[in-house]
Amino acid sequence: MKKENMAMDTFQGYVRPNGKVGSRNLVAVIPSVICATDVAQAICRAVQGTVGFFHHQGCCQLPLDLKRVTDTLISLGCSPNVGAALVVSLGCEGTDVERLVQQIAATGKPVEVIRIQELGGMSRAIQKGTDLAQKLVMEISGLQRQTVDISNVVMGIKCGGSDTTSGIASNCVIGYVADKLVDMGATVVFGETTEFLGGEHILARRAVGGENGPVGQKIYEIVRRMEERAKAVGEDMRGGQPTPGNIKGGLSSIEEKSLGAIVKSGHRPIQGVLEYPQMVTTEKGLWIKDAPGREPEILTGMAATGAQFLMFSTGRGAPQGFPSMPVMKICGNPNTYARMPYDMDLNAGQIITGQRSIEEMGEEAYALALQVLNGRMTKNEAIHYTSTMDIYCLGPVI
């Protein structure tokens, strides 16, 4: 019994030079701008063990967004599932390539850079990049997993393709796992600021320092920012949130969606709010990441946080994943699970049908999470459903 308990408190991970621990050991190919994507894609196709961050940003944006894109790419490169990085630059982009390379290298992991214009175009850049990516793969692919304490875990959480089962089944399961991990000294990050609308008072009261403290007030502020941004273009969120799929699933308002969504954050105090490109600090516990609900942007935000994996709750059946971060699908709707068994990792719909309790499903989800941290593939990983990524920017394209 004791041995079993001890085994539950550790996982097998890749320990990086800066002490962070990854659940995967990948070479990240990072285009500094959308215009470098084709080259980066060709390199990824040629070299096993690589993943690409194929975003659509990095040029003709406001300075604040260019900084945001650079910072986000840095955090992705620094994230512990990445063992080495190859930056693919065009040569005239708006992002800060020098800072990107330097800051990833500062973690102690190998970093290389190629510049398409300098190398003489696409074909030469692909050749050079392929050679460098292969070298990086050879360098890191022999790294062995080590046993580390569960407190090294950073779990991202999200719900997508929600229906009314999400708030009653799958989000409750994730909330159970979130509480369990926080109690064991790990870090849990949730976001989807849009889906705090109507439930922000509940979250603010859970903030360290209370509703009127700096964290509580920050929670109100990020919700206000999100609501104002929609109003600023003369529109309101209805028609966008809840989505047509949510409405078909029985969710009637953004408030209803929000209240069901925040259940997945569990019950522990909220330590603080992370800006979109920001990584977790050394302080553990439950955190908020200020990110919208749409999958490409929030999955990127969570990977940039340093999450080694993400627990994703769904009712209607959201199947997508991210290049460098395993995404576990916890399905709250038993009918959806029956229809999409090759995309959904866990059937939390058993709560709706009365076969299992939230606690039983929570323990099962936690056990599966440990296996995923140890290297077991999630269903989306096994079938390469992994390219849902983009960077959330604030201003217009100019």
Place this chain on the structure above:
Amino acid sequence: MEERKLALKVDDKDNVATIFANGIINGTEVEIRDKKGDCEPVNVIGDVPYGHKIAVRDIQMGEPIMKYGERIGAASADIRKGEYVHIHNMVAMRGRGDL
């Protein structure tokens, strides 16, 4: 085994309950079940898809719609006990440009 036709009321303050059963049409009897497991039968007004809501009491136009013990919007029409509640008779109060 016949599927039990349950409408779950998740908080005591709620005036709607969520149906997790298929084939609920106008006149079908369902059991409104609260947190303690107490049940009350009601005849559904309207065809209600899986995962959608019904009123557990009469609700007047303008009254808050309550779920999870919190406000999820307001009634945009008078709603009778047992009646289907969705975007045709309730509105969101948040994220709007007109309030």
